[in-house]
Amino acid sequence: MYRERASRVPGGYVWSSVSTGDDVRVLPDGCMDFLWDGEHISIAGPDTHAQLFAGEIGATTTGLRFAPGDAPRLLGVPAHELTDRRVALDQIWEPARVQRITELVAASAVPGNALEAIALQFRPDPDDDAALVERVVALAHAGYNSSAIADRVGFSVRQLQRRSTAAFGYGAKTLSRILRMQHALGLVRAGVRPADSAARAGYADQSHLAREVKDLAGVTVTQLV
Numbered sequence: 001m002y003r004e005r006a007s008r009v010p011g012g013y014v015w016s017s018v019s020t021g022d023d024v025r026v027l028p029d030g031c032m033d034f035l036w037d038g039e040h041i042s043i044a045g046p047d048t049h050a051q052l053f054a055g056e057i058g059a060t061t062t063g064l065r066f067a068p069g070d071a072p073r074l075l076g077v078p079a080h081e082l083t084d085r086r087v088a089l090d091q092i093w094e095p096a097r098v099q100r101i102t103e104l105v106a107a108s109a110v111p112g113n114a115l116e117a118i119a120l121q122f123r124p125d126p127d128d129d130a131a132l133v134e135r136v137v138a139l140a141h142a143g144y145n146s147s148a149i150a151d152r153v154g155f156s157v158r159q160l161q162r163r164s165t166a167a168f169g170y171g172a173k174t175l176s177r178i179l180r181m182q183h184a185l186g187l188v189r190a191g192v193r194p195a196d197s198a199a200r201a202g203y204a205d206q207s208h209l210a211r212e213v214k215d216l217a218g219v220t221v222t223q224l225v
Contacts, residue, residue: 004065009119011067014112019055025224026051027185027217028178030137030168032071032079034064034089034119036111041089041102043075045082046169050217064115068175069133069167074123079169133167136160140179143202146172181216184209188225 004015108114184201198209
């Protein structure tokens with residue numbers, strides 16, 4: 001069983017999942033997460049492809065999903081160091097600090113609220129870098145390719161690649177592919193025909209959508225939906 005709600009952390013979501021013992025396919029979404037398994041806090045880095053996870057029946061995981069590009073500013077490490085990885089928080093922050101906040105989360109009746117409070121406490125104030133990241137995400141959501149994004153933010157393609165890799169764990173081209181897939185799958189799940197979903201999300205045709213989903217998610221659109 002999976003539940004989520006909008007977070008007090010701007011652009012984020014708090015979620016919880018109770019394992020059935022079956023494999024769960026987690027799709028790339030451009031985001032990073034705090035994860036709480038009942039004992040430890042870890043970081044889910046940005047994924048370039050779907051990841052499969054299985055837990056013991058009844059095991060509960062609580063997460064705080066950050067908006068794309070937001071978590072690296074909080075953590076103090078570039079996203080590319082965590083791409084396609086799950087890393088214990090005490091490998092990023094000093095163990096004494098992690099021990100203190102782990103105790104806070106463990107003592108909370110609602111772990112998701114505690115994760116939010118921690119993120120809000122340590123999250124830096126918005127600045128020009130944060131505004132740039134939001135601009136790149138908005139343009140990627142709107143369907144612009146990496147060259148067009150670079151032009152609109154006043155960067156060379158190489159500069160955009162470097163900044164995007166630090167913020168998202170990969171370049172703007174990959175971010176655009178991932179966000180476009182998520183958009184199309186959201187439409188399909190809402191009942192829109194795959195061909196119409198492909199067109200509305202900016203794909204050349206339904207076959208193009210099918211190829212992208214198979215490449216990024218590892219299965220077909222039908223299997224996902």
